[in-house]
Amino acid sequence: MKKVFVARRLDVKAFAQAATPLSGQDALADHGRLAQEAQGPVEGLTVCWTARGELRPVSGGTDEVWLHVQVQTRLPLTCQRCMGPVDVDVSSDRWFRFAPDETVAAALDDETEEDVLVLSSEFDLASLVEDELLMALPLVPRHETCPVDVKLAVADADFEAESAAKANPFAALASLRLGKSS
Numbered sequence: 001m002k003k004v005f006v007a008r009r010l011d012v013k014a015f016a017q018a019a020t021p022l023s024g025q026d027a028l029a030d031h032g033r034l035a036q037e038a039q040g041p042v043e044g045l046t047v048c049w050t051a052r053g054e055l056r057p058v059s060g061g062t063d064e065v066w067l068h069v070q071v072q073t074r075l076p077l078t079c080q081r082c083m084g085p086v087d088v089d090v091s092s093d094r095w096f097r098f099a100p101d102e103t104v105a106a107a108l109d110d111e112t113e114e115d116v117l118v119l120s121s122e123f124d125l126a127s128l129v130e131d132e133l134l135m136a137l138p139l140v141p142r143h144e145t146c147p148v149d150v151k152l153a154v155a156d157a158d159f160e161a162e163s164a165a166k167a168n169p170f171a172a173l174a175s176l177r178l179g180k181s182s
Helices: 012-018 032-037 102-111 125-136 157-165 171-181
Strands: 022-027 046-056 064-078 085-099 115-118
Touching: 012 046, 012 064, 012 085, 022 125, 032 064, 032 125, 046 125, 064 125, 085 102, 085 125, 102 115
Parallel strands: 085 115
Antiparallel strands: 022 046, 046 064, 064 085
């Protein structure tokens, strides 16, 4: 009998032992924190993901549990150059190592470059998918080439004209100083 794995309550060790890939295509709206980052409608947008577990042998010890997660979506954001809408492809492709408990995970996390998580029989893979996309968001979303001309001036002509028309408040002080020296 083949075991069925569910992304919201994944038995990570059993999943790695089965070595069966798991994939899904969720509505972007189902990932609330990610949908909040969108600067446009999210209806019809999806998050595609795949996960594969594996056991890696360790000499003189028990096999290590690893999880490979690949996620991708297209998110409507605001271009920080022209302030117009821009659709940004967001993706992540990472491996995660699992430790038997929090203490071992903390020790391994200090020693290694890998991302270390605690082994669970009810691991929330869907939350991990959302976390990975949130961390992969660009800091400054923008078009390769903006569809409109971008105004690069920091002040307009009216502002400059008004500044020139105002009297310098320190000019009166300068005349007082000049009057004493004569």
